[in-house]
Amino acid sequence: MAAIELDRISKRFADGTVAIDDLSLTAADGEFLILVGPSGCGKSTALRSVAGLETIDGGEIRIGGEVVNDVAPPDRDIAMVFQSYALYPHLTVERNMAFPLRMRKVAAAEANRRVADAAALLGIEALLQRKPGQLSGGQRQRVAMGRAIVRQPRAFLMDEPLSNLDAKLRVQMRAELVNLHRRLGVTTLYVTHDQVEAMTLGDRVAVLNGGIVQQVDSPHRLYRRPANTYVAGFMGSPPMNFLPGRLRGGALEVGGQAASASERWQGADGDVLVGVRPEGLAPGPPPAGEPAVAFDALVELVEDIGAESIVHVRPAGLEPAELADRPIELRGTLAMRVVSGATFAIGERVSVHAVAD
Numbered sequence: 001m002a003a004i005e006l007d008r009i010s011k012r013f014a015d016g017t018v019a020i021d022d023l024s025l026t027a028a029d030g031e032f033l034i035l036v037g038p039s040g041c042g043k044s045t046a047l048r049s050v051a052g053l054e055t056i057d058g059g060e061i062r063i064g065g066e067v068v069n070d071v072a073p074p075d076r077d078i079a080m081v082f083q084s085y086a087l088y089p090h091l092t093v094e095r096n097m098a099f100p101l102r103m104r105k106v107a108a109a110e111a112n113r114r115v116a117d118a119a120a121l122l123g124i125e126a127l128l129q130r131k132p133g134q135l136s137g138g139q140r141q142r143v144a145m146g147r148a149i150v151r152q153p154r155a156f157l158m159d160e161p162l163s164n165l166d167a168k169l170r171v172q173m174r175a176e177l178v179n180l181h182r183r184l185g186v187t188t189l190y191v192t193h194d195q196v197e198a199m200t201l202g203d204r205v206a207v208l209n210g211g212i213v214q215q216v217d218s219p220h221r222l223y224r225r226p227a228n229t230y231v232a233g234f235m236g237s238p239p240m241n242f243l244p245g246r247l248r249g250g251a252l253e254v255g256g257q258a259a260s261a262s263e264r265w266q267g268a269d270g271d272v273l274v275g276v277r278p279e280g281l282a283p284g285p286p287p288a289g290e291p292a293v294a295f296d297a298l299v300e301l302v303e304d305i306g307a308e309s310i311v312h313v314r315p316a317g318l319e320p321a322e323l324a325d326r327p328i329e330l331r332g333t334l335a336m337r338v339v340s341g342a343t344f345a346i347g348e349r350v351s352v353h354a355v356a357d
């Protein structure tokens with residue numbers, strides 16, 4: 001096991017694209033660290049740089065304290081699991097898994113033992129004589145994991161390993177990955193664009209945008225205490241609602257309504273952006289005595305997703321700040337999460353409130 005340190009690394013491709021700009025990030029020894037961000041934010045490039053598949057232009061990459069900038073990929077002692085699994089179609093599962101050991105001239109008896117152990121750990125003993133073409137997507141994914149495990153590397157690098165699986169299998173494999181990490185305790189750097197995967201898998205999550213780290217924190221803190229509006233809007237589905245507001249003498253004003261005063265806000269007068277999670281909005285008048293923003297709104301869309309509904313409301317007298325990633329027809333609306341059973345009709349006028357915390 002070993003810590004992975006990215007120390008002010010930069011990568012510019014030949015065509016001038018700056019994929020990573022002065023990026024610093026550390027996965028502690030034994031940690032499961034997630035790199036999450038939108039397509040093109042540089043997360044795969046960062047991972048490939050750690051693997052040695054990309055040459056960086058600046059900075060230092062250290063694995064277990066050793067600078068590996070000039071160490072060839074096979075000598076970095078890390079195993080990478082790709083989205084495509086990259087299995088050899090003409091080899092059996094057993095031989096696919098043993099392949100990296102053969103390359104390293106590990107004795108046959110030792111190789112067999114490691115393959116058997118990994119197969120047992122992943123529950124694929126019965127598949128060892130099959131070829132990849134005779135496996136389901138989930139089984140192939142396990143074989144790719146098995147091939148990484150048998151190497152007993154210092155660290156795992158995983159690039160969207162679950163994205164080719166259907167939704168149900170992805171949830172199952174997510175739980176298996178968490179278990180596997182608990183049992184093996186190997187430092188893991190895991191890339192995904194899926195914020196649910198990031199929230200459920202990682203000890204800590206690094207949110208990347210435009211090749212720059214926006215925040216590195218526990219999933220809970222990223223959700224509750226986002227460092228900026230980018231992180232606030234990225235984590236959570238539907239994303240956080242934003243309303244322009246103003247602080248005056250420690251009191252918050254939204255849409256001309258004074259919502260609350262707080263010591264925390266003393267001395268921070270000026271225009272602010274107020275973030276409200278969909279679960280922070282509720283129908284009906286605000287509870288008595290609680291500092292809250294209340295307003296009337298029109299119901300524009302109701303999405304019933306089983307246990308709960310997402311009700312999109314267009315507030316009267318408040319102008320929400322636009323979220324760039326929200327569908328154009330929903331801009332100017334706020335998403336409110338309510339338990340199913342409460343019925344809302346499109347076009348209905350409702351009163352809505354948010355309690356300030």
Ligand code: ATP
Pocket residue numbers: 013014015017018019037038039040041042043044045046193
């Ligand atoms: P995705 O989730 O879509 O895989 P990503 O966050 O992993 O995205 P990267 O693949 O790291 O993003 O790419 C970062 C940026 O570098 C993008 O703008 C991409 O177009 C660019 N890029 C990646 N590979 C190359 C290359 N070989 N040559 C030029 N530009 C590249």
